[in-house]
Amino acid sequence: MPQSPEPADDRVLIVEDHRLFAEAVDLALTAEGYDVCRVEAPADPSSPGTLVASILKQRPRVVLLDLDLGRFGDGVRLVEPLAGSGAGVVVVTGSTDRARWGDAIRSGARKVLSKSEPLSEILAAVRRIIAGLPVMDREEREELVAEWTRHRFEAQGLQERLELLTVREREVLGHLMKGRAVREIAGLSVVSEATVRTQVKSILAKLEVSSQLAAVGMAHEIGWRTPVL
Known part of the structure; x- marks a missing residue:
């Protein structure tokens, strides 16, 4: 099986359905000298493979990924294949559900940031990933994954009651x-x-x-x- 091409050293790809937010992040990153591109999520929620292929075709070093991608649905299902390709995935989301954050982290995201954070936090995360530095400490990572685990078991219990x-x-x-x-x-x-x-x-x-x-x-x-x- 042919290997994926090496990612471009300074390429940052944005997957975000909120156009104004995407443009603001794009401008900030471009001003910092990064090679920025964007890929729009399709309206068809059953085509994650097509979207992953479109993203990887750009050979991004970092992918800034929203969790809520309009009609396409939950962006967390993109995290594992993107992270597995070698891209550094940073989730930037308006969701405050820390169990969803934990799901993204356990799937391979390097960091989860709230959209309420200043743009400087996004820039700092991108800068550290490109420099080969960690962007999340072990304690925060374990806490988020534990939150996802608790939610999963609670949801299983609720499902059993509904049945x-x-x-x-x-x-x-x-x-x-x-x-x-x-x-x-x-x-x-x-x-x-x-x-x-x-x-x-x-x-x-x-x-x-x-x-x-x-x-x-x-x-x-x-x-x-x-x-x-």
């Missing part, structure tokens, strides 16, 4: 996630309100929560998909 629901209870939870009240659910399902209330009570008991709002929040947290209603 306890009957088909009908899943339908009711789906209605609740769409903001429908008990009366409306009863009308749509052609059953009594008392029946729906009993079903809601069973849902809360199985999910070990005390309110409909908490049940809906739990389902959203793990990306649970509602039945077709």
